[in-house]
Amino acid sequence: DVQLVESGGGSVQAGGSLRLSCVASGFTSSTYCMAWFRQAPGKEREKVARIENDGRTWHDDSVKGRFTISRDNAKNTQHLQMNSLKPEDSATYYCAAAQMTFCSGGYSFWRVHAYWGLGTQVTVS
Numbered sequence: 001d002v003q004l005v006e007s008g009g010g011s012v013q014a015g016g017s018l019r020l021s022c023v024a025s026g027f028t029s030s031t032y033c034m035a036w037f038r039q040a041p042g043k044e045r046e047k048v049a050r051i052e053n054d055g056r057t058w059h060d061d062s063v064k065g066r067f068t069i070s071r072d073n074a075k076n077t078q079h080l081q082m083n084s085l086k087p088e089d090s091a092t093y094y095c096a097a098a099q100m101t102f103c104s105g106g107y108s109f110w111r112v113h114a115y116w117g118l119g120t121q122v123t124v125s
Contacts, residue, residue, distance in 0.1 A: 001026050002026035003023075003025045003117075004022055004095045004115055005025075005118075006093065007020070007022075008020040009093060009122045010121075011123040011125065012123070013124070014087055017085065019079060020095075021078070021079050022079070023075075023076060024077070024097060024115075025076060029076045030053060030073035031100075032053060032097040032099060032100070033052050033097070034071055035096045035097075035114075036048045036049050036069060036096070037110070038089075040091040040092075043091075045094070045107050046107065048063055048093070049068075049069035050069065050104075051078065063089075066085075067080060067082050067083070068081045082122070087124045090124045091122060092122075093121075094116055094119045096110055096114040097115045
C-alpha cells in the first residue's frame with residue numbers, strides 16, 4: 001500500500017525552527033515530484049515547496065529564504081527545514097507525491113493526482 005507519513009510538527013515560538021520529515025513507501029518515490037502543502041483553518045490548501053526527481057526545487061515566495069525542501073532518495077524521505085517561523089506559518093502541513101507531469105501544477109491537480117499524507121500540525125506563537 002502507498003503511504004506517506006509526516007513527522008516533526010509541533011509548537012514553536014516565532015523565530016524558531018522545525019524540521020518536517022516524510023517517509024514514503026509502496027511506490028518508487030525517487031521518480032516522483034515531492035512537495036509540501038499547508039492548510040490553515042478556513043483557507044485553501046497551498047503548495048509551499050516542491051522538489052523534482054532531479055533535485056530541482058521551488059519555494060513559494062511566502063517561505064523563500066526561510067524554508068528549504070530536500071529529499072533523500074536512498075531513504076525514500078523528504079524534508080522541509082523551516083527557519084524564522086512566523087505565526088502565519090501555522091497550519092497543517094501535508095506531504096505529497098505526484099508524477100513529474102503534475103509537478104508544477106497547483107493544488108487542483110495535486111488533489112486529484114497525488115498521494116497524500118495525513119498531515120502534521122505546526123503552530124507558531
